[in-house]
Amino acid sequence: MADLCSELRIDALAAELRRLDPSLPLLGSEAPAELLRFSADYHDYSPVLVELLRGCRAQLVAFASSLDQVRLVAGACARHGVPLTVRGAGTGNYGQCVPLQGGLVLDLCGLNQLRHCDAATGVIEVEAGSLMGALNQQLAPLGRALRLVPSTARSATIGGFIAGGSGGIGSLRWGFLRDPGNLLGLEVVTLEPEPRLLQLDAAASAPLNHAYGSNGILTALRLPTTALLAWQQVVVGFDSWDRALAAAQALPATALQLHALTLLDGPIAHKLPWPGGCPPAPLGQHRLLLLAAPDALEVLPAWLAAFGGQIHWQAPEGESRGLPLRELSWNHTTLHWRAQHPDWTYLQMLLPQPERPCLELLNQRWGDDLLWHLEAVKQLGASRLAALPLLRWRGELALGRLMADCREAGAVIFNPHVISVEAGGLGVVDADQVAAKAAHDPAGLLNPGKLAGWLSNPG
Numbered sequence: 001m002a003d004l005c006s007e008l009r010i011d012a013l014a015a016e017l018r019r020l021d022p023s024l025p026l027l028g029s030e031a032p033a034e035l036l037r038f039s040a041d042y043h044d045y046s047p048v049l050v051e052l053l054r055g056c057r058a059q060l061v062a063f064a065s066s067l068d069q070v071r072l073v074a075g076a077c078a079r080h081g082v083p084l085t086v087r088g089a090g091t092g093n094y095g096q097c098v099p100l101q102g103g104l105v106l107d108l109c110g111l112n113q114l115r116h117c118d119a120a121t122g123v124i125e126v127e128a129g130s131l132m133g134a135l136n137q138q139l140a141p142l143g144r145a146l147r148l149v150p151s152t153a154r155s156a157t158i159g160g161f162i163a164g165g166s167g168g169i170g171s172l173r174w175g176f177l178r179d180p181g182n183l184l185g186l187e188v189v190t191l192e193p194e195p196r197l198l199q200l201d202a203a204a205s206a207p208l209n210h211a212y213g214s215n216g217i218l219t220a221l222r223l224p225t226t227a228l229l230a231w232q233q234v235v236v237g238f239d240s241w242d243r244a245l246a247a248a249q250a251l252p253a254t255a256l257q258l259h260a261l262t263l264l265d266g267p268i269a270h271k272l273p274w275p276g277g278c279p280p281a282p283l284g285q286h287r288l289l290l291l292a293a294p295d296a297l298e299v300l301p302a303w304l305a306a307f308g309g310q311i312h313w314q315a316p317e318g319e320s321r322g323l324p325l326r327e328l329s330w331n332h333t334t335l336h337w338r339a340q341h342p343d344w345t346y347l348q349m350l351l352p353q354p355e356r357p358c359l360e361l362l363n364q365r366w367g368d369d370l371l372w373h374l375e376a377v378k379q380l381g382a383s384r385l386a387a388l389p390l391l392r393w394r395g396e397l398a399l400g401r402l403m404a405d406c407r408e409a410g411a412v413i414f415n416p417h418v419i420s421v422e423a424g425g426l427g428v429v430d431a432d433q434v435a436a437k438a439a440h441d442p443a444g445l446l447n448p449g450k451l452a453g454w455l456s457n458p459g
């Protein structure tokens with residue numbers, strides 16, 4: 001799939017950038033290993049993507065730490081007709097920041113100031129390259145926290161989360177990133193010979209939310225925050241999967257305040273690393289991981305015992321050793337499993353309600369090749385269970401059959417083995433995303449190849 005720009009064009013672009021801003025850090029052909037490093041993300045979870053993205057690499061990497069530098073790079077790329085792919089921390093799982101047509105990768109990790117936190121509303125304005133973990137540390141003394149973060153919050157940027165992520169810790173309360181209210185506004189630089197700096201309100205920002213940076217360079221975001229709570233990490237063991245599932249279904253309907261709920265099939269729990277002091281899971285024990293409000297702890301032990309669950313470990317967040325419980329959830333579960341089983345991959349889906357018949361049908365058909373990892377989420381205001389099951393890799397045909405079985409069983413698949421924004425979502429073109437690309441990137445140079453709606457109907 002590798003498709004590069006002519007070296008002449010890249011050399012001319014690099015020369016212009018060096019002339020216009022000698023302080024702008026640039027990497028070029030003299031640093032081939034670094035070019036590869038800044039072209040990669042975590043798409044190796046998918047054997048399909050590994051093949052599709054083989055050889056894709058940047059020809060130039062620029063590191064911007066100011067708005068002026070972003071505009072300078074955007075303008076120069078537009079004038080030279082060179083593709084530009086924005087990069088945060090490069091932790092995406094679908095090759096979102098892998099440049100399909102070479103060109104320049106623009107790393108925005110240096111653009112990382114918290115510009116403002118409104119004391120009355122908790123609304124923040126923050127630059128796109130801010131790491132979410134660091135941002136939460138800045139917000140804590142103000143009594144605030146981000147509503148939603150991925151399990152990679154310690155290493156990933158807020159701009160990359162909005163452009164490439166979907167949800168995570170907090171989705172149990174706040175739904176998914178694209179739900180109205182989770183993004184209040186964006187500051188955006190266009191890709192034009194004279195780039196414009198736009199301030200978009202919530203409605204105008206929506207088409208740039210989860211568009212893989214293909215229709216605008218996000219330089220700052222306006223986001224709501226939530227009151228800071230001292231979440232307690234709780235690990236619960238169950239001997240019976242059915243009772244563990246029943247508890248996971250029932251908990252979000254209680255008045256107990258939870259921030260995350262992860263349910264792990266016994267074989268997964270048995271192989272996972274656990275926080276310091278938490279006993280490993282014996283074979284056959286399924287585990288429910290919770291982030292619960294301190295006042296929930298009075299009720300939880302007896303409530304869980306009624307479902308056959310027993311609390312094996314608990315500790316306030318930030319006060320335990322080793323891995324935080326958050327880093328056993330969402331795609332960290334996949335990461336830890338694959339560290340020991342590199343021949344496994346994963347899927348992402350929203351389970352139908354009731355969940356059990358779907359899980360049973362898939363267990364019957366796929367047996368030991370499929371292990372369940374569920375996450376409680378809110379979808380359109382209702383509590384639901386999402387699944388990120390682990391599956392033994394048996395080739396693309398088997399993957400296709402499994403996805404067909406999941407759909408037959410009523411699940412909605414969010415396919416993590418595809419390149420385009422649309423194919424990884426609901427499979428339909430969002431005309432507003434395409435219109436935003438026409439308005440902000442008329443030459444189609446931003447992360448080319450990722451927005452299917454543009455490829456089928458450019459400009």
Ligand SMILES: Cc1cc2nc3c(=O)[nH]c(=O)nc-3n(C[C@H](O)[C@H](O)[C@H](O)COP(=O)(O)OP(=O)(O)OC[C@H]3O[C@@H](n4cnc5c(N)ncnc54)[C@H](O)[C@@H]3O)c2cc1C
Pocket residue numbers: 041042085086087088089090091092093095096097108128129149150151152155156157158159160161162163164165166167168169211212213214216217218219329330331332335447
């Ligand atoms: C172990 C593991 C666990 C994960 N858990 C979760 C999870 O819980 N929830 C979740 O949603 N994701 C998860 N992810 C995926 C990923 O970590 C997150 O989506 C993360 O927020 C991406 O941020 P990033 O800075 O690494 O973005 P990158 O990977 O650098 O970029 C992601 C996309 O956004 C674009 N982009 C980045 N910055 C900008 C910008 N300023 N303007 C325009 N476009 C931009 C890039 O071009 C790319 O298309 C996980 C990944 C791993 C490896």
